[in-house]
Amino acid sequence: MAQSNLKEEIRDFTNVLTGGQTKSKQLYFQLKNSIDKAKRIDIIVSFLMESGVRLLLKDLKQAVAKNIPIRILTGNYLNITQPSALYLIKQELNNQVDLRFYDDNTHSFHPKAYFFHYDDYSEIYIGSSNISRSALTTGIEWNYRFNDLLDKDSFQQFFMTFEDLFYNHAIVITDEELYRYAKYWRKPAIIKDLEQYKTENKNITPLIQPRGVQIEALYALNNSRNEGATKALIHAATGIGKTYLSAFDSANYKRILFVAHREEILYQAVEAFRNVRKSEDYGLFYGGQKDKDKSMIFASVMTLAKDEYLNEAYFPEDYFEYIIIDEFHHAVTA
Incomplete structure (x- = not known):
């Protein structure tokens, strides 16, 4: 494509983004388009939140599927970056993102910029938006988009500074580093302020999906399986939400056994698994009810432990693919 035509095409896009209710002014919808076209992606933000990562996740997964290199540099100061956001990136993007913490306590760290590199040029969105749902959508955030064809010197100054910070003032977020960060992470007060600006429609039923430490636990469970x-x-x-956690973790298995010591826990578990799996293929195994032809069986430990049921004739050894024992310390009394 001729340089003059390319410049004209670039000018057609929105460059000034101020957030609010108008979608064309929200950073997310511009980023979505850029992620789809990019050949390389670099992101530098002072913090990452789970809400923002979830918003970008589908687009980033598509980029990863196309083997697009992605680098993300973020901060860990004041615990604003949520461990669940980092675990979500590592789990859902299969550790194919080069993810790093800024690691220089002699300087504060507050940049917010998104670089996209294409075959013929590169561009940057720079302004006030970190990766949170509010900052990427309806929050009043000011961001400006320009490229290296229209202002090469400015672009290069930003990009070379990113390169220096990424390689000389940062550490790779390995599983060990993330575990250390998550272990001592405590929810700071500022996150409560940020979370009040949620953009979900209150009339829409929220998606049932892992949140917070559930994401961390799922990541650890998957690593253990591997x-x-x-x-x-x-x-x-x-x-x-340990019951919901077990429902999320067992989602890829067909025949499930959930064992608990109280009937009320069984009914709570049924509700959790129905919500996650969207299935009515479940049965109860306690008292006078002995379902066994269902994909999910929720059983009382006192009933299941009886010799007449706990045997090869009633339940073959390989009958269940995934077994959950609620409050396992009660198992010693069964």
């Missing part, structure tokens, strides 16, 4: 493990113990505080 290393050959067939058993795992989840020890976590009340309220993180």
